[in-house]
Amino acid sequence: MPFHDITGHRQLLELIARAALRGTLPPSVIFAGPEGVGKRKAAIALAQFFNCPNRSDRDSCGTCPSCSRIARGVHADILVVEPGDTGAIKIDQVRDAIERTAYRPFEGRRRVVIVDDADALNVEAQNALLKTLEEPPAASTFVLVTSKPDVLLPTVLSRCQRLRFGRLAPAEVASVLIRDHDYSDRDAHAAASLSEGSIGLALEGGTDEFVDARAAAAGLLEIVATTKDPRRRLDGAKALSAAARGASDRDELGRRLRALSSILRDLGVLVSRADERVLANADLRPLLQRLQRSFDGDRALRAFAAVDRALAALDRNASPKIVADWLAFQI
Numbered sequence: 001m002p003f004h005d006i007t008g009h010r011q012l013l014e015l016i017a018r019a020a021l022r023g024t025l026p027p028s029v030i031f032a033g034p035e036g037v038g039k040r041k042a043a044i045a046l047a048q049f050f051n052c053p054n055r056s057d058r059d060s061c062g063t064c065p066s067c068s069r070i071a072r073g074v075h076a077d078i079l080v081v082e083p084g085d086t087g088a089i090k091i092d093q094v095r096d097a098i099e100r101t102a103y104r105p106f107e108g109r110r111r112v113v114i115v116d117d118a119d120a121l122n123v124e125a126q127n128a129l130l131k132t133l134e135e136p137p138a139a140s141t142f143v144l145v146t147s148k149p150d151v152l153l154p155t156v157l158s159r160c161q162r163l164r165f166g167r168l169a170p171a172e173v174a175s176v177l178i179r180d181h182d183y184s185d186r187d188a189h190a191a192a193s194l195s196e197g198s199i200g201l202a203l204e205g206g207t208d209e210f211v212d213a214r215a216a217a218a219g220l221l222e223i224v225a226t227t228k229d230p231r232r233r234l235d236g237a238k239a240l241s242a243a244a245r246g247a248s249d250r251d252e253l254g255r256r257l258r259a260l261s262s263i264l265r266d267l268g269v270l271v272s273r274a275d276e277r278v279l280a281n282a283d284l285r286p287l288l289q290r291l292q293r294s295f296d297g298d299r300a301l302r303a304f305a306a307v308d309r310a311l312a313a314l315d316r317n318a319s320p321k322i323v324a325d326w327l328a329f330q331i
């Protein structure tokens with residue numbers, strides 16, 4: 001997958017491509033950032049860019065034999081080291097990779113060693129890497145990919161330039177779910193709005209759970225938007241805290257509260273007339289427009305803060321029912 005097929009991270013990817021083109025990208029780098037945002041894909045794209053005979057100044061072609069062999073994981077000069085069955089990356093795997101970098105690239109211009117989930121390197125394996133990271137063999141680049149860079153030894157960190165990948169916008173997550181994972185528009189937005197900017201997280205949950213959570217959140221907002229009647233608000237709270245399909249009350253309420261946050265954030269976006277392309281729940285536009293009449297900027301902000309407090313209370317083990325009841329009177 002060349003750089004242009006990776007969703008998000010535009011500036012960072014352009015910077016990486018420019019540095020690779022000029023030969024100024026350090027030979028040992030860490031791609032750090034949240035789980036499931038495309039770091040490994042970016043490392044593969046870098047390997048393609050280094051080796052593509054048809055590349056432009058900005059990207060590889062993605063279709064030549066070199067690019068497609070790298071994408072399929074069968075290019076002789078691109079090594080991916082990753083955790084084995086034990087969940088760890090062991091010293092033998094590292095030694096093997098280092099040995100293979102001792103020779104000139106076999107079919108390409110530059111050898112790339114990608115250590116995925118680099119935080120799984122055990123201590124001996126990290127120590128075995130030190131000398132190579134300090135002075136990689138000619139025509140070799142080492143890319144350590146990790147969501148937990150701080151788990152690595154300081155001696156490893158100090159030898160690598162760290163490049164930070166951020167979270168994706170919900171709209172970006174949704175577009176990937178639709179394009180690459182056959183999600184419907186509704187399922188993609190529901191999952192993306194609760195994904196915390198990670199495609200990995202969005203794919204982990206069942207789409208039904210995401211859709212249900214968002215529907216429950218929307219239901220409560222529609223009730224509180226139009227009524228001050230305490231009984232109706234309590235009914236709304238009950239609907240919000242009722243567990244669905246055997247999920248634990250606490251997990252389910254947490255998911256619904258995050259869905260509430262996501263919708264309230266979108267209301268804030270609409271009120272401030274910010275770019276509507278950043279809406280997490282763009283597919284719920286009619287609902288958002290209805291709610292907008294009751295939730296002016298201040299109310300949306302207050303409600304957003306209340307949901308935040310509710311999530312914190314839930315984390316501290318407060319009873320889901322009490323949290324939901326309290327919230328129904330705050331928003």
Ligand SMILES: [Zn+2]
Binds near residue numbers: 061062065067068
């Ligand atoms: Zn190519």
